[in-house]
Amino acid sequence: MASSGSLTVADWLAQPERERETLVGIAKRALDQATEGGAEQAEVSVSSSLAREAGVRLGDIEHLEEARDRGVRVTVYAGQCSGTASTGDLRPEVIDQCVQHALEIARHTQRDRAAGLADPALIAESVDELNSGQLTDLDLWHPEDIAMDRLAERAIEMERSGREADQRIANSEGASVSLEASLSVHGNTLGFMGSRQSTSFSQSCVLIAQDDQGMQRDYDWDSARRWSDLNGPEQTGRHAAEKTVRRLGAKRVPTGPVPVIFAPPVAKGLIGHLVSAASGGSLYRRSSFLLDALGEAVLPEQFSLIESPRLPGGPGSSHFDADGIATREQALVDRGTLARYVLSAYSARRLGTVTTANAGGIRNLRIDGPLTPRDELLAQVGTGLLVTEVMGQGVNLVNGDYSRGAAGFWIENGAIAWPVEEITIAGNLRNMFLGLSAAGDDIDPRNNIQTGSLLIDRMTVAGQG
């Protein structure tokens, strides 16, 4: 087997099919070894990525990084017992060793009726779709070999724009620009061998502002499949400065119940908790506040959550899930009602139902319903809290209890009044989702979970007193 260690970055990007062939070769070898070793079924994932990043701080280069990562993970099934092994070392002898370890583990694990590859009929449909040549291009691969110097120059420009935007920007944690290209192959002993390749270009800038009261830090970022689609570096730098300066003079607020707006970066986390609670693993462990909630109202009826896994250019787009099942557009929440769970082949079998093609997670989930401009949301709140940042692990998916540190802005007379910090917000997720009064039109399409601001009618804020 040829090692692609010799491939240059330029070769890799220009001819991904060469790298893909190498990965397919590794996958086939692992599957063959597993079968020869006595596995009735096996599946393997092989990935390869390259990344380049330039980081600057106060106008000087702080780090330049070149990364090439590869990995293989193999799972074998023998008599409904399974074993998994993985390695980042793709030499043939190490992969063989890896398969032997997986087989050895499967000799000791206990029988699991739910174990094994997905339903052969569903895999056969995927294989047919792969062979049909009818798969649409997901528009995820736009390689460009941007040299380290250009990444660094862009980072310097971004940070300079941010530092020059406001005199109160006193320091910087730096700016960075990066590119990443990744390729992955997933195969199993039912004849499925799918692949996915994507590029991503990212930039971010973290600034520090200072006044008599102390320092505040905030950041801005952008990410795109195409280099040319990235926001201008000066825009990201300037936004980082605006966000940072806005936090100066933050104070606490009195303790009590108020309406709370979650800004898009934290609103996506809230929806993420709903997805986690609806996921097979949480359900078969009975560790979800959405246990037995199928068909029940989880959001007000004007709102839906739609998954579009094959969205061209989407952050989470993929033709197949991690079990090799064809993905499809489907509602998770349909007009307020939990329409389905988020299941893999394994978790579906544990729950006695069929997979929703969500092995590996949800893909491109978007809120649907009446969307309100941000100003109207503020007006609707009157007096309350806008949360732009949450901190800590205070989310209990078993019972839905939610209590987290927060920072943001106090809203008075329907407008932003002053910055707020060192407070907590608390409630119960089931009630919070049912209390979703309005959703903003400020949807951020760069995220896998795409939602605008979310207005929750009432949460307990703790600050002073």
Add this chain to the structure above:
Amino acid sequence: MFELARSQLLDPTGLDQSDIESTISRLAGGAVDFGELYFQRRVSEAWSLEDGAVKNGSWDVDQGVGVRAIAGAGTGFAYADAITLPALIDAADSARAISRQASRGQVRLAPAITTPERYTHVDPTREGRSADRVELLRTVDAYVRSLDARVSQVSVNISGSHEFILVAASDGTLAGDVRPLVRLDIRVLMEDGDRREQGFAGGGGRYCLAELMDPDFWQPQAKEAVRQAEVNLRAEDAPAGHMTVVLGPGWPGVLLHEAIGHGLEGDFNRKGISAFSNRIGEQVASPECTIVDDGTLADRRGSLAIDDEGTPAGSTTLIENGRLVAYMQDKLNARLMGVKPTGNGRRESFAHLPMPRMTNTYMLPGNHDPGEILASVEDGIYAVNFNGGQVDITSGKFVFAASEAYRVKNGKVGVPIKGATLIGNGPDVLTRVGMVGNDLALDNGVGVCGKEGQSVPVGVGQPTLRIDGLTVGGTH
């Protein structure tokens, strides 16, 4: 230890000391102040039980070499997952791009330092038989279920890893270490009517699996997980507002890790972006508080013989009788700040850059009996267990989430309350420490610290503490 690490990492590759010296010579020199090679190989395995059966087992091996070149405050970094001379040279040339000047001169490595003996020589991934691990998990499961009929779900995980590292650098450093790490986790779900609550306990350290398999180790953990779930079944809504908080001993030391520890890491202070920057010598805590970061404790999860830059692990007093006396340093930040490295240079793996990180961070005991501390509280909460925390080192605001807590009124511990997040301000929280207990305890060995996307194992500890004013994030 060094010889074992060297032979494991280099013998199979055919590389010898002269190849390493020539690569570092190529890497360092000219405008490059420092060049370093970090070789690593880690084997990990894990077994998990749920639904009464051991359904999953996994094994992983990873190895490679990380190469960095530092010029001023700038770092060039590259790594390779193949340990071969061409891959080393390739990575060295990428890392060198930090400086445009050609290298010159010849680096000679010093004799390898003697690695302190700090943990067992047993390789946990090769210890005993697979069947023993499976049997342990089943025994623990049966035991947990026998403790309370309301236990509906039990998951038990056992994991072990064994790691070899070798560091060679242009400052002459040559050092190696062989590190074991094991861990057992028990998670319990209990149901009573409509209520479902969980409990968790676990522990581990740099020792062998046999210790985890001893009933004297796991039975108390099993009881603790069930006890926590049982307490949470009775928990009432937590209060909201600013109040007195008593923290129990041991794992609640996560307070120190978040509120103080991260803010005292050298990188943030060298850059002047920590709420503790330029405050050495100042009083930042009550005079009863002395806090250390100690990587030298035997067998602890956060302990190290040498750090990932080859500096022997140290015991650094960070705060002495309330006065800030030192930051934690790696080589880069120590050099730029004109101080000595403290043995806190750590990295997740060869594919990550080292930075100042904590090891085992704890507060030394004070004079008060814990009962006396609780008796002194008129109205507040007593928090004895936590999920974890987070800090914004610039504003100093930190949170940690209680997983077991009680209401305290008139000096009496009352009803259990639901999990709530506590939030405070790092630079002033320890000035509000009213009483320090005489019951210092370290945690059981489950801590994972995340910083800039890198995870490393750590330990925390403290005696019982009374803090006169923290914000408690309950619902009423």
